Amino acid sequence: MTCRVTLVTPAMNDALRRARFDDGTAPLDAGGTAAxxxxxxxLPAAARAVVSPGVRCRETATALGLAEAREEAALSGLRVGRWRGLTLDQVGAAEPAAVAGWLADPDAAPHGGEPVRELCLRVGRWLDAVARxxxxxxxxxxxxxVRAAVAHALGAPAAAFWRVDAPPLTATELSGRSGRWNLRSGVPLRGPAAG
Incomplete structure (x- = not known):
């Protein structure tokens, strides 16, 4: 029995462009919707489609033809507490030591939200369940x-989370069984005519 999981990042919006901690309400911009x-x-045909809670993921899924995708709470983005809605530059200027600690320590949560390690564990549990x-x-x-899923799939430490890039509107493919995952990452999504 082989499970295949294709993780698609949302298309571009203002929050992604400005490196703002999204609160889940930012819609796609016109270019993101068009892309x-x-x-x-x-995307390959799938037995089921799921989506992270939040407007940009839902709008991306709908634009991709996955309007029936079911919201999956376990796939919520990192909860960043009081930093929500701020840009990384704003937080870095106001709390440089807190940001540095957060980026260096996967157990740190100076924002009062969720540590990176907890996100990795949460996403890992979801992947393990799907693998069955x-x-x-x-x-x-x-x-x-996507970062958390890749770290889990590779058996990497939570500190590897920041070493994974997940650009807008790309696919990361995981396939596996019995706790072993193979990875194909950064596949750009293109319409059928684009090849």
Whole structure:
């Protein structure tokens, strides 16, 4: 029995462009919506589709033709507490030591939210549960969920979280069984005509 999971990052929006800690309410911008619509039909057929809670993931899923995707709470982005809605530059200027500690220590949560290690564990539990099922799952998820999934799939420490890039509107493919995952990352989504 082999499970295949395709993790798709949301298309571009202002929060992604400005490196702002999203509160889940920021919609896609016009370019992001157009890019996601152009990529519709580029994903493999799946037994089920899921989506991170939040507007940009839901709008990306809809534009990709996954309007029936079910919201999955376990795939929520990293909860950043009082930093929500601020840009990384703003927080870095106001709390440089807190940001440095947060980026260096996966157990740190100076924002009062969720430590990176907890996100990695939460996403890892979801992946382990999905691995017990056969078939393909497509999930439109926040970039930090992709980072956590890759760290888990590779058996990497939580500190590796910051070493994974997850650009907008790309796919990361995991396939595996019995606790062993293979990884294919950074696949750009393109519409069927784009090849």
């Amino acid at each position: 996601a619509r152009a990529a519709a039909g580029s 099922e056969d078939g393909r799952v497509v999930a439109v998820v926040e970039p930090d969920v």
